[in-house]
Amino acid sequence: MASRKIRASEPLFLQAPVGRRYVRSFVFARRIDAPLAQVHPLARALFIFCLSAAQLRSIATAQSDLLGAVLFWLLALALFLGSGISARIARLYFLLTLPTLFSLFMTWTVLNTVPGVVLFRLPVYAGQLTFGLSLWLGLWLLIVVGYFLWKRQVLAGVLLASLLTLVLTHFWSSPAWIFARVPFFHALTITLTDRGLWLAITKVIGYAGMVLCTISLMISGRDAELIGALRQLHFPQPVIFFLSTVFRAFNLALADYETIRQAQLVRAINARPRSFVRHLRDLAAIAVPMVAMMIRRSSEIGDALLARGFQLGQPNNDFYETMPWRGIDWAVLAVSILLLFFALGTHPTLTTLLQRIV
C-alpha cells in the first residue's frame, strides 16, 4: 500500500516519485516516509482513540491529573511530529489553535469557580440592570458612527468605542442620570482559585493533546488507506465506494471554491475595506457558481461511473489498497490497550502517585 516503508524491491508505482517528498492526504499533505504512516490505519485510529480517551480521563473535573495530561500531551506531540506534517502547515495549525486554547483557559479560569485558596476576585455584575443616561454613552455612539463613516466598518467601531469607553470611565467618572434599577439574575463575581487555575492548566494541556492527535490522524491518512481498511473490515462495497466518491467530490468542491474565490478577487472584492455584512454577502455569492458547478459535476460523475461499468452490489477486488497487519501494528495495539486501561481502569492518577512517592 501507499504508506508502507519504501523499499527498492517494491514495484515502481508504489515507490515515491523521484524528487517528491510529500503526498496529499485527507487534509493538506504529509511526508511520504512519515513514521506514523508506516502504521496500519486501523492501529493508528485505535491508538489515537485510546490516547484521546486517556487524555479525557486525565482532565476530568472531579479528579484532574496534570502529570498524566502532560505525559499524554508529549505522546500526542510525538505523534504530531511523526505525522509528516509540513512546517508551514504546522505553524498554521499552531496559530489557529492558540486562540482557541487561550479562550478555553480563560473560560475555565473565570467562569468555573472551583473551591480553593482565592487568588483573585472581581465583581462584574451587581445583580440588577441599571437604566439611565451617561455622557460616555454619547461618546460611545459618536465613536461608532465616526468610525463607520471613516472605515465603513461597524464591528471594529463597536469594539474600539467599547474599549475606549471602558478605559476612560476607569479614570474619569462621567455625569450619569439613573432612571431605574431592576433586579435581574444574581450578582456575578470572577473568582480565581489555586485549584481552579490548576484545573484550567490541566484542561488546556489535555485538549491541546487531543487537537494534536486529531490533526495527526487527518494529516497522516489517505483515502486509499481508509478504503483499504474498510475493505479489510468487510464493509459493504456500496458504502466503501460511496465514501471514496465523497472524498473525491469534496476535493473537487475545494478546487472549485478556490477558483471561484480567485474569480471574486479579480472582481475587486478586496479592493477596499469591507464590512462584516459585505464579507458575508461575498461568501453567499460564492454559492451561485458553486451550486451550478456541483449540479453539473454530479451529473457527469454519474455518467463517468456508468461508463466505467460501475454498478451497486458488484464485487470490487482489492488493488494495492490494503496494508498487511505487521509486528509494529501489534505493538501499537498493545500500547493502545495500556492507554485504554489509563482511560477506564480503576487506578490512582499519575499526579497522585507522584505525590505519594514524593
Next chain:
Amino acid sequence: MEKIAALAVDNLWWRYPTFSDEVGAWTLRDVSLNIEQGECFGITGPSGAGKTTLCRSLLGILPYTARLTAAQLPHHFRGAITLLGQPVTHKTATSHQIGMVLQDPENQFLRMSVLHELAFGLQIQGLPNAEIVQRAHEALTWVGLDHLWPGAAYLHPSDLSGGQKQRVAIAAFLALRPQVLILDEPTSDLDPVGKREVIETIARLRRDYRMTVVLVEQDPEILAAFCDRIALLHEGRIKLVASPREFYAQRPLLEQAGAAASELVRISWETEQVYQGRPPLTLAEGEIAFASVRMNDRVVSSPPFKGSASENFKASSLRNNAGELVVQAEQVMYHYEDGSPALKGIDFQLYRGEMLALLGPNGSGKTTFAKILTGLFRASGGQMQILGQDLAQRKVRRRLASSVGYVFQNPDHQLFCRSVADEIEYGLKNLDVPAVQRRETIKNVLEAVGLSKQASEDPVFLSKGERQRLAVAAILAMGPEILVVDEPTTGQDYRSISNIMSLLCELQRRGKTILIITHDMTLVAEYCQRVVSFRNGLVAFNGTPAELFSDADLLAQTGLRAPVCATLANQFRALQPSLPPLLTVSQWVDALVCQPQPQTRIL
C-alpha cells in the same frame, strides 16, 4: 451474411424532461446512423447541436437514468439503438463493451491517485492484479505519460495539469479496451502536440484491437486525419454523413451549420483551388493543390500581408520600439506548497496596446504566471512591475483588479449574480463606482459584447459562448488596461471562437493590452502580434508568430506545433526560400488569388 454494425441508431428522438408542465424542445430529431465495426466515426457540429446527448444515448445513459415512467417514455424517447446487434438497455453502460471519455477530465477522475484511477474499471471487471498493473502501465505509456508510472500510487489528481488529467482519463478507458469507445471532445484541454499524440494513440489501438471509435470533435484537422466518416449534427438532426473528402466539399451546408473547416479547406473554398476536385485535407494534398503559389512573382517579391495579424504586428512593433512597457517581469519564480518549482526565473515584457499569446505545453507554468500577473498568486522570487507599480506590495495587489482583468477559462466559475446586468455591476460596486456611472457603464459594456437584449436574464440560461462573453464583459466594465484571457476558445465551436476573438480585437483597437493563454495556434497566427512561449517554467521563446512558426528547431525547442498554413508555407519555402512565411488563411488566399490567372488544378 449481413455484417453486424457496431452501433446502429434508427429514427432516434429525445427530449429532456422539464420541471414545469411545458414540454421541452426535441434535443435529437430523427437521428439515424450506422457505425461499422472497427470504424472511426466522427461527429461534429456547433455547441448545443445535441452531440453529447447523442453520446449519452449510445451508451444507454439516456433514457434509462432519466427516471421516466412507462407512460412518459414515448413522450421523450422514440426510436431504437443497437450495440453490436443487441438493443441498448439500462445494462449496456455497465456491460464493458462500450466506454465513454467525457470532455471535462475532472469529472471522470473518480479516485484519489493515478494508479487507482487507471485500475478502477479493471477492478470492477474483476481482473487479477497482475493484469491490472500491466494494462494500466501500458495505457499510461500509450498516452505519453509513462514518466508518471513511478510513484503513480502517490499522484493525486490535483498534482496533475489539466492536460495530464485528460490523458489519464483517456488511459483509464484504453486500459479497459472496450469494443466501442466514445470520445466526447477528449482533447480540448490538450496542447497541440499532446492532442495529436493522444488521437494517434487511439487510432493505433483502433487498428490493433479493431476497436470502434466514435469521436465527437470540433477540430476539423483531427476529424479529417483520423475519421473514416464524419456526421454533421445541427439542431438535433443529422445533416450529413460522409467521408472526410466528401464532407469538406459541402461548403454551404457546413457554413450554414457553423461547423469548423480546416485551414487547407478554407483556403480551397476561398481560392477554388482544389485537389482531385475537392478541397485538400492533408499537407501533401495541399502542396499539390496550392503549388501555384510558387509561380507567383508578386508573392515571392512582396508578401501580401493585407489585413493580417502580421500587418498589425508591423504597426505594433513600430509602436513597441518606442512603446510603453505595461508589464515588466524579471527573474520571476514560483514554488508550489510542496516546494516543487513552477516558474524558474521568467523574464517577460508586455507593451501597451499589443495582443500577446502566452504559449507552452500543458504544465509549463502559463496559468501560474498569469495569476501572479493578476495578483492572485505572490511570486516566490524576482520582481514584477505593472504600470510602474511593484507587485511585491500588498496594497498594489489589492487594487490590481481595476488595472488588470483576468478572464478564467470556465465562465461558470466567475458568474455570481442572477441577472446579466447585476453581473456587470458586481465588480463596479466593489470599486465603489457611483450608481449613475454604473448604469452608464453597464449599458455600454453590454452593447459592446452584444448582450443588451439579455440584460435581465439569468446567466444560467445563456449559451456557453454568451456566458464567455459575459465573463469578459464583467471584467471589461471595471476598466482594466490589461486583459488576461485564459483559454478563451477551449471547447467552443467555430462561431463562438470567431465572436470572442472579434470582441478581443475590438478591445485591442480601443487601446486595451491583451494577453491570451491558448493552445490554438491558428488563433495565434491570425490575431497575435507577439508570442512568448514557456517550457518547464522557463521562457523558451519570445518573438513573432512568423519567427516561431517558420523555424522547425524553435518549434521543437518550445514543444509547439505550427498551424497547417505555416507548415505548408515552410514546405514550399524549403524549395523556394524567397517565399514569405504565410501563416494564415487570409495570407494564403491573398497569395493565391493575386496571380495573373488563378487556375484550378484537378489531378
